[in-house]
Amino acid sequence: MSTNLSPSRYTGLYKGKGDAPGALMRMLGQGRELAKMERNRWQMNRYMYRGEQWMRARPGSGFSSGRLELLMDSPRGRRRDTFNRLRQMTDGRVAQLTAQRPPYEVIPLSREQNAIDAARQASKLIAAKWDERGWNVGGAIRDMALNGEIDGISYLHVFFDPDAGDASFIPFTADGQPVSSREQFEALQSEDPQGETLWSYKPMKLGEVVWRVVRPGAISVDPSAQNWVDCRWVIESRVFPKSVIEQQTGKKIDSILKESSERGNGNPSMPRADIAAPINLEDDGTSSGKIVPGRDEFLVHEAYIKPNAEWPKGCHLRFLDRAPNVPLLIEEYMEQDLPYRPFNPKPDGGHFVRARGTVDELRPIQQRFNRILSLLHEWLERVARPPMIVPIGAVRNQEIYNDKGLIEVHPIGDPHFMPTPSEPVAVLTQHLQWCVQQMSEIANQSDATRGFSPGQGVESAIAIQTLAQNSETQLSGTASQVASAVEWGLSRSLKLVSKHYVMPRLVSSGGVDDTVELRAFVGSQISGATDVKITASILPKSRALQFQTLMQLAPLVGQDIRPHVARFVEGSYDEFITAEMAQRNRQKRENSLIAALAQFPQKDQVYQDFLAAQSKFMEAVQLASQQGVDAMQLLASQGIQPPQILNMLRDAGVRIPLVEDYDDHAQHLRTLDDWRLSDGFDAVHPMVKQAAREHADQHKKALTGQMVGIGKQMPPPGAGAGGSQPAPKGQPSPPKQPGQSPQPGASQTTMAITGAN
Secondary structure, X not given: OOOXXXXXXXXXXXXXXXXXXXXXXXXXXXHHHHHHHHHHHHHHHHHHHHOOOOEEEOOOOOHHHOOEEEOOEOOOOOEOOOOOHHHHHHHHHHHHHOOXXXXXXXXXXXXXXXXHHHHHXXXXXXXXXXXXXXXXXXXXXXHHHHHHHHHOOEEEEEEEEOOOOOOEEEEEEOOOOEOOOHHHHHHHHHHOOXXXXXXXXXXXXXXXXXXXXXXXXXXXXXXXXXXXXXXXXXXXXXXEXXXXXXXXXXXXXXXXXHHHHHHOOOOOOOOOOOOOOEEEEOOOOEEEEEEOOOOOEEEEEEEEEOOOOOOOOOEEEEEEOOEOOOOOEEEOOOOOOOOEEEEOOOOOOOOHHHOOOHHHHHHHHHHHHHHHHHHHHHHHHHHHOOOEEEEOOOOOOOOOOOOOOEEEEOOOOOOEEOOOOOOOHHHHHHHHHHHHHHHHHHOOOOOOOOOOOOOOHHHHHHHHHHHHHHHHHHOHHHHHHHHHHHHHHXXXXXXXXXXXXXXXXXXXXXXXXXXXXXXXXXHXXXXXXXXXXXXOOOOOOOHHHHHHHHHHHHHHHOOOOHHHHHHHHHOOHHHHHHHHHHHHHHHHHHHHHHHHHHHOOOHHHHHHHHHHHHHHHHHHHHHHHOOOOOHHHHHHHOXXXXXXXXXXXXXXXXXXXXXXXXXXHHHHHHHHHHHHOOHHHHHOOHHHHHHHHHHHHHHHHHHHHHHXXXXXXXXXXXXXXXXXXXXXXXXXXXXXXXXXXXXXXXXHHHHHHHXXX
């Protein structure tokens, strides 16, 4: 909850009929009716997932009351046996969807150098904030996917909380004012590197972006919206301790209730503040008998309303469930994007709240599995301890009679055991296996993904690859839903960073704490780069399939594969991708530097000078050609080289990208070609185009030099394969000719004799 906004009235925000508190309570009631119809199903799914898989509705409670009763033993004493296959299948499906960080890219709004730099810094910021030390994006994605698979829907809430996070060390000037710009911080750091006199670090809370996953029972949404895009408002209900509300609002609960009661006099739609009401903990979907007044917990509603006819400026507010006349927080909300995003793993085309998840599909088969397992257990008990028939009135003895295995009849003779029933183990076991197979197919959990090798030898590898590809195909729909939610969450996070990261802060994490751009980070550095795009599938590939791909790509790494031996032996597909992406990103940075040449003030004059120098060079080439010699060699011997814009700019002190010996020139050329083939390249300045051509020529020359060097290391064609032809069978081989090597068909003995001669 925020503390920087003071409560006020609804004046100027609500233009509809009636009063604003009454409209809010009606909206809340309409949204609750929609969730009430699904609450029983959500609660049953959670019980099934947890392993409490025998339940029934309480007598007289009704279907939609949300009350279920757990059953441990039947009225006849029958034992309830369960083996929670449903949870294994659900967790395995979620693990496939969230096993790795999705490959993402921040898209700049333009091709200007500032926007490109902002996109690069935004990508590094996301990497630094991914784990628990930052925004915990990975954990939130897993919770979102898991709750969605259980309930059929879950909500991702991304917002900025000024009270979240630990205190950060912020630079302060000598007069006690926080440094609010990066330029000021860098100037102070250059004058006083140690921070001894002009500035110093002090702890201060700056707030942080928060990722939350909310279950559907806590959310009330617009019931008229079939799709989330059309949703006009959303209200979340949460339980807060009394002390937290009083601390953050600066007012006592009793005074808030009293003020709300005074404002609501004469309005029958307003609840009375002196009437106790139970709290429904919607986050868990269970009922609680906690009484609100005079206790330590209160139900708080937080609403986000898009601008519409009734709320022209939109509205963001918080209010107590029993005091809607006195909002705890109220402000305008002019955005068209609500801070929540629903996740439906299997959208059905109807209302997004009514979507079903994987647990809905697995539940009936898990219940059948439980019944068959109980029957098998009962049969085994009867076989192990068969019942005995004895006359009524016989003397009973614990050594003779077994537990619940007694049948009493009229005296008909001596005691004897009942005949053993027929053998049902095979039938029941096959049915259990069928249930597991059906559940694995529904959850897309093949044998390979569950750790079981289908077959042996080559057939096993082929089967693993096929099953992995099938799983990727079948999970592609849900994976796209996850990727869409992640894109929205990351994009919204960057927008919040750009808005709220005002003062410089140190962003540190593994791999980025030495990055200069993030040492004194402010939100304005990523302005113009807040759109995040998932660039590839989020599903992991089969290791066997990856290794086979590596072996197929082995000839592409060149003749010398020694630097890559460890990767091939370990099957490290990720290392290849990491190295390839590093080369690609390096060329992207070089492309950015070349594109930035368009900002050079004298670009037109430089290009005209280049054209003039090029014209003179061509005249010199024509004169040298008339002498009947190689014109280029003659001019080179005289120190005359073709003019290059890159050299002209470098001589003028402009920063120009250099081709290094550690560059993967083939990959650099592919990335450079992607830029030159784009639509925006046609509109750049001719000087930039010429610089890109010259940079590509440098990579081509370096690549040709590498190929020539490799060719010198290889034996010439036919070397090691010369020598005389082998003689016919039964005749001695002719002597080796000078300068020749034995033919491939020559035997080792012949080679030795020839060498000795």
